[in-house]
Amino acid sequence: MTDAAPMSLAEVRSLADAIRAEVAKAVVGQADTVDGLLVALMAQGHVLLEGPPGTAKTFLAQCFAATLGLHFGRIQFTPDLMPGDILGSNLFNFQTSQFTLTRGPIFCDLLLADEINRTPPKTQAALLEGMQERRVTLDGEVHHLAPHFMVVATQNPIESQGVYPLPEAQLDRFLFKLLVTYPSAAEEARIVTRFGERAGPARVADFGIARVADAATLDAAAQAVKGVTLAESIVDYVVRLVRATRESADLASGASPRAAVLLANAARARAALDGRDYVVPDDVKALATQVLRHRLLLSPAAEIEGKQVEALVAELVERTEAPR
Numbered sequence: 001m002t003d004a005a006p007m008s009l010a011e012v013r014s015l016a017d018a019i020r021a022e023v024a025k026a027v028v029g030q031a032d033t034v035d036g037l038l039v040a041l042m043a044q045g046h047v048l049l050e051g052p053p054g055t056a057k058t059f060l061a062q063c064f065a066a067t068l069g070l071h072f073g074r075i076q077f078t079p080d081l082m083p084g085d086i087l088g089s090n091l092f093n094f095q096t097s098q099f100t101l102t103r104g105p106i107f108c109d110l111l112l113a114d115e116i117n118r119t120p121p122k123t124q125a126a127l128l129e130g131m132q133e134r135r136v137t138l139d140g141e142v143h144h145l146a147p148h149f150m151v152v153a154t155q156n157p158i159e160s161q162g163v164y165p166l167p168e169a170q171l172d173r174f175l176f177k178l179l180v181t182y183p184s185a186a187e188e189a190r191i192v193t194r195f196g197e198r199a200g201p202a203r204v205a206d207f208g209i210a211r212v213a214d215a216a217t218l219d220a221a222a223q224a225v226k227g228v229t230l231a232e233s234i235v236d237y238v239v240r241l242v243r244a245t246r247e248s249a250d251l252a253s254g255a256s257p258r259a260a261v262l263l264a265n266a267a268r269a270r271a272a273l274d275g276r277d278y279v280v281p282d283d284v285k286a287l288a289t290q291v292l293r294h295r296l297l298l299s300p301a302a303e304i305e306g307k308q309v310e311a312l313v314a315e316l317v318e319r320t321e322a323p324r
Helices: 009-024 031-043 057-066 083-087 121-133 185-195 215-226 232-247 257-273 281-292 300-304 309-319
Strands: 047-050 072-076 088-093 098-103 110-114 135-138 141-144 150-155 176-179 251-253
Touching: 009 031, 009 057, 009 215, 009 257, 031 047, 031 057, 031 150, 031 176, 031 215, 031 257, 047 057, 057 072, 057 110, 057 150, 083 088, 083 121, 088 135, 121 135, 121 150, 176 281, 215 257, 232 257, 232 281, 232 309, 257 281, 281 309
Parallel strands: 047 150, 047 176, 072 110, 110 150
Antiparallel strands: 088 098, 135 141
16 A cells, blocks of 8 residues: 555545445445445455345446456356466466466456355365455465455355355455345336346446546545544443453354454444544444354354344344443
């Protein structure tokens, strides 16, 4: 990242509104999901979109990427995909008698990992280093990724057939897990009207989505987010909330310290998007479920009782005293 001069918070908010408006040219509804993507973009985190087939997860990610003047890459995850198909490999050039790096699709700014749970964990793990450290290691040599590297992954629910649940280490690297649900009846009618008469599949280029941000703009926005005040009382609140997940009898596995860091960063980004230069407890409360739902494992007893992770997170938020 460059030492860009920070935007004003009014400019950050204006940028977010512009992105929302451009995405809305093609995507009907999904306002909460777009807001989640915006917070993740400002917090420089990764997003996992989960929902049933046909709910525009891939199309939404493509439209979001179209608003950003960044290098976009896509990987269609399949059962036979190999780590080298993601990272690339060193190939021997017989003309020069040297090995030359052929870069894989991970070398981009925004990577769409489409149906990430269609490939085995061995291949999913190829993203681990890149998502955490924004670099990859090939044959012992380190190659740095773009400073704005962001993964937007899609997956079908894990109870569907022909999928591989993501390992815990993979899940923990995603800032958010956002659930993409079916549209309302009114939204579905608009979808049918907008897309029903089209010949062939809908393409992002058909909707005239304009690029409203570039690398320099995102640098300035990130600097503005870093300037948002995170009071000690809010830090204490985040820590107590995350630690409460490890103490719950209904959870076999709680959230990691990484979750606390990411939740605090996301709260800063949400405050900036709201035009505030300080974080309030409501920022933390609003994002807790998205940050924690994919990091928590129910205990066997809780599973037998039919409890849900989202409901448990809501209980923990309710029980954890927020600063006044």
